[in-house]
Amino acid sequence: MEDNRVATDESRPTLLIITHESVGDKMAGPSVRAWEMAQALGGRGLDVMLATPFPSVRTAPNVSIVRYAWDTPASLEAHLDVADVVMAIGPVMTRVINAIGHPIEKPTLIDTYYVPEIEQILLNVTLNHEGLDPTSVYVNEMITYLCQGDFFLCANTRHFDLWIGALLAAERLNMRTLADFTVDKLIGLVPLGLPATPPQRGASNVIKGVIPGIGLTDKVIYWGGGIWDWTDPLTLLEAMRQVLQQRDDVRILFGALHHYNHTVVPTMSMARQLLEAIEREGWLNTRVFFLDWIPYDQRSHYLLEADIGISMTLRTIENRYAIRARSLDYLWTTLPCILTAGDDLADVLHETGLATLVQPGDTSAVAVAILRILADDTAREALRPKTEAAAAQFHWPAVVQAAFEFASHPYRAADAEAARARIGTLVQSRASWDVLLREKAVLIQEKFDLQAKFTEERMHLQSAINQLQTNMNHLQGEYDKVHTHLQQVENGKIMRAMNATQQGLNKILGRN
Amino acid sequence: MTRVLLISQDVMGKAMAGPGIRYFNLARVLAPHVQLTLAIPDTSPPDALAGEFAFEVVRYTSQQWPSLAAAAAQAEVIIFPSDLASEMPELSEVPACLVIDGYDPLLAEWLFVQSHEPLEVQQAQWHERMRLLTRQYLVGDFYLCASERQRDWWLGLLEAHGRISPRTFRQDPTLRSLIDVVPFGLPSAAPRHAQPVIKGVWDGIGVDDKLVLWGGGLWPWLDPLTAIRAIDQVRHQRHKVRLVFPGTRHPNPILAGLVTYTQVAKDLAATRGLLDRHVFFGDWLPYEDWPGVLLESDVALSLHTDTLEARLAFRSRILEYIWAGLPTVATQGDATSDRIAQMDLGVVVGYQDVDAVAAAIVTLLDEPRALRQPQFTQTQHALTWEKAAAPLIAFCQHPRRAADRAFRAQGERGMVAGNPFYEAQGQQKQTQFAAELEAARQETHRWQELAQRYEQGRFMKLMRWVKTGRT
Numbered sequence: 001m002e003d004n005r006v007a008t009d010e011s012r013p014t015l016l017i018i019t020h021e022s023v024g025d026k027m028a029g030p031s032v033r034a035w036e037m038a039q040a041l042g043g044r045g046l047d048v049m050l051a052t053p054f055p056s057v058r059t060a061p062n063v064s065i066v067r068y069a070w071d072t073p074a075s076l077e078a079h080l081d082v083a084d085v086v087m088a089i090g091p092v093m094t095r096v097i098n099a100i101g102h103p104i105e106k107p108t109l110i111d112t113y114y115v116p117e118i119e120q121i122l123l124n125v126t127l128n129h130e131g132l133d134p135t136s137v138y139v140n141e142m143i144t145y146l147c148q149g150d151f152f153l154c155a156n157t158r159h160f161d162l163w164i165g166a167l168l169a170a171e172r173l174n175m176r177t178l179a180d181f182t183v184d185k186l187i188g189l190v191p192l193g194l195p196a197t198p199p200q201r202g203a204s205n206v207i208k209g210v211i212p213g214i215g216l217t218d219k220v221i222y223w224g225g226g227i228w229d230w231t232d233p234l235t236l237l238e239a240m241r242q243v244l245q246q247r248d249d250v251r252i253l254f255g256a257l258h259h260y261n262h263t264v265v266p267t268m269s270m271a272r273q274l275l276e277a278i279e280r281e282g283w284l285n286t287r288v289f290f291l292d293w294i295p296y297d298q299r300s301h302y303l304l305e306a307d308i309g310i311s312m313t314l315r316t317i318e319n320r321y322a323i324r325a326r327s328l329d330y331l332w333t334t335l336p337c338i339l340t341a342g343d344d345l346a347d348v349l350h351e352t353g354l355a356t357l358v359q360p361g362d363t364s365a366v367a368v369a370i371l372r373i374l375a376d377d378t379a380r381e382a383l384r385p386k387t388e389a390a391a392a393q394f395h396w397p398a399v400v401q402a403a404f405e406f407a408s409h410p411y412r413a414a415d416a417e418a419a420r421a422r423i424g425t426l427v428q429s430r431a432s433w434d435v436l437l438r439e440k441a442v443l444i445q446e447k448f449d450l451q452a453k454f455t456e457e458r459m460h461l462q463s464a465i466n467q468l469q470t471n472m473n474h475l476q477g478e479y480d481k482v483h484t485h486l487q488q489v490e491n492g493k494i495m496r497a498m499n500a501t502q503q504g505l506n507k508i509l510g511r512n
Numbered sequence: 513m514t515r516v517l518l519i520s521q522d523v524m525g526k527a528m529a530g531p532g533i534r535y536f537n538l539a540r541v542l543a544p545h546v547q548l549t550l551a552i553p554d555t556s557p558p559d560a561l562a563g564e565f566a567f568e569v570v571r572y573t574s575q576q577w578p579s580l581a582a583a584a585a586q587a588e589v590i591i592f593p594s595d596l597a598s599e600m601p602e603l604s605e606v607p608a609c610l611v612i613d614g615y616d617p618l619l620a621e622w623l624f625v626q627s628h629e630p631l632e633v634q635q636a637q638w639h640e641r642m643r644l645l646t647r648q649y650l651v652g653d654f655y656l657c658a659s660e661r662q663r664d665w666w667l668g669l670l671e672a673h674g675r676i677s678p679r680t681f682r683q684d685p686t687l688r689s690l691i692d693v694v695p696f697g698l699p700s701a702a703p704r705h706a707q708p709v710i711k712g713v714w715d716g717i718g719v720d721d722k723l724v725l726w727g728g729g730l731w732p733w734l735d736p737l738t739a740i741r742a743i744d745q746v747r748h749q750r751h752k753v754r755l756v757f758p759g760t761r762h763p764n765p766i767l768a769g770l771v772t773y774t775q776v777a778k779d780l781a782a783t784r785g786l787l788d789r790h791v792f793f794g795d796w797l798p799y800e801d802w803p804g805v806l807l808e809s810d811v812a813l814s815l816h817t818d819t820l821e822a823r824l825a826f827r828s829r830i831l832e833y834i835w836a837g838l839p840t841v842a843t844q845g846d847a848t849s850d851r852i853a854q855m856d857l858g859v860v861v862g863y864q865d866v867d868a869v870a871a872a873i874v875t876l877l878d879e880p881r882a883l884r885q886p887q888f889t890q891t892q893h894a895l896t897w898e899k900a901a902a903p904l905i906a907f908c909q910h911p912r913r914a915a916d917r918a919f920r921a922q923g924e925r926g927m928v929a930g931n932p933f934y935e936a937q938g939q940q941k942q943t944q945f946a947a948e949l950e951a952a953r954q955e956t957h958r959w960q961e962l963a964q965r966y967e968q969g970r971f972m973k974l975m976r977w978v979k980t981g982r983t
Binding site for chain 2: 115117118121122124125134135136138139142143146157158159160161162163164165166167168169170171173174175176178181182183314315316317319320443446447450451454
């Protein structure tokens, strides 16, 4: 049996965490998780390198931030060379493998804390990419990172069950990895965490009396984060209409309209629908306000000043597997909140009494909950002991335990050799598909252009033909008239000729 | 009414194991809503299902497609256990909508079945099995599983096979119409005690003795040894306690060869002087005697070790304990123990915790049976077969193809790309893709030509007009 242990106990293992996002002021879900895990693991004695393709403004004592460029694979290889363990979310790991063109030999942690393929499908359905079904590509991407991983992290037990299904499909559950009939050496739980430090108020207000249109005594419903296509801000707007009939001091504040970095995620249609609905009501900057992705470190100022936290989503498969950072923010700051039921964090918050759960699209339930929460000023303080106890189990230094155990004593999975051996083919086929897909996309575009041009030409010609037809009809009419006339003339001639003949005959016959 | 073919892989008759019981009951509750044919293995006893049923019964030979072909050709919907997809690949060629029942992951069973082989042989067999299984993930129009946990697991499998796609998502964004939960239910009538089965009948078990029931088999992922050790403790406090393993032989010949704990358990009981005094082993009981056993029992046990099997298992025996209002000691970690804890139907214990099991048995033996009756009644009402099968009945009434089925028929290209089990078909895949690209090229050229012809056509028309105009 081969010895899979790589690092020795006496050396501090170097953990390389690769993110595709910027580690800056404003961060979205994946970079927040990468940053917080880097800090927590660094704080527990690991040498942590956090690699990002963007310039970084962030520093921490336990983390060294390094840069790489996607189009310079050597920049990735250089970091990989000095690492003892490598970690990334699944799609990023696949992208790294495709960039460098081969599997990573170092022990690898795959952070599967969300289900990227479901998000990709949702995005695809929204954007309605004609002719480009992403399914083949995502299966290829998924199998690639599933073959690369020596240890997988999932965020809750639902994910655990889903990922062991996926791992079975990738043949990562097999006689070697299941030797003791458990998957403890292959997958562990690392939930999304929240800071161990209590949230801080800002030196001065950041919302009330500051944002024009929101007064000091107004009540603020805060939507942490962006508007994604699986979110449901329209139900909140509908509820707002009912709420305003009861009290007019209520304001809605959205954290952002869409992801702060346009190059990473495009604006999606729910954001457009929301803007149109707000415009119809004439509520923009009177009842409804938008922030532009508040800096990560200042989010507690907003959360503590808000009166209600909210998170509404549609009834989709996303709901079951969602890990909502905004829910954790509400828990961290004991912000009474209204959440669409379905994900398991919603249940955790509901058990503390902090969250009111509603079914997708239940407008009246949302309105009733808003009015009820606003009617009780003392609730937030009373909830604090329970929410703080619940929050403690999500403190970052505690939740990273499974990742810490693997990274401090890294190993290659029992089937690592066979699993990695499959990656070569996957990378190869992915590369040739990319070429083919690009060519196909060009051809499809050309076809569409021609179709469009053809349609335009045909319409143009059709109207010309119609005009010609009219002209011809007119000419035909003219012709007919002339013809009739000629006939009449000819008829006249004949009559005259007949008359003349008759007269001639009469003469000849001497009938006169 | 929709013509539905329900295929049971398990034998039917007087002695039925979990799968047989499931298919018998699904047939029972489906029959009023559809025109149902139930196919059962011809290894079932000749008098199986001899009574009056509102469905037709046909017999087929395992792995012999011709024995099923006629019935399958008639059907608009075919419901079958997931493994049958690879055993009879012809199933996926028929025009009917296919409902694949994945209530039993069978993962642990396979691991344990082969664990005596050398590792290399095991790996090769495992790979071959995984390759065979792939078909079931690709051909289903609707999938069934037994719990929300299993649904998560299935969605992972389906996702890795490309079944979560824009097509299936557009059909139903919750994917409930791709896969839904059809657990096990309880019989609609309460259990009836026709005649004494064990107490006062089996040698060494008196009518006043306390019966601790181990209702299922002694599968290697279960933990009968902890049960025996616990009884060894309890007998000193409650002299009349009897632990009974009524069934130790699986009636399905396919699974009969599985290495079980039977001998080890008997040896342990014998070593401790418990055999036939406090611990009893029986043969498999006729299904009709089973209600009597449940009603005679005082406590039931559902103990397992900490393996992946437990995470996904749905233990149908537990539903029978609930049916009979029988308090249960269950090991943590499976969906069963969740339900017992949630509804307070017994005591949940840690893995291999002999002391805790012994203490729980004593507690449950001592408390009045009426104590948990309200919880049992409430749970019983929620767990009928009619309710359990509701998503399946709805599907059969309005059957429809999965939105990606036509897509899959195109050589299954999109669905399997990147899946390692199809690497052998990689070359073919590339050829298909190239062919598709060529088709796109030709399509473009066709449009180019059309446009060109039109340009010429317009000129011709113009010329004709000039001529006509002058004529």
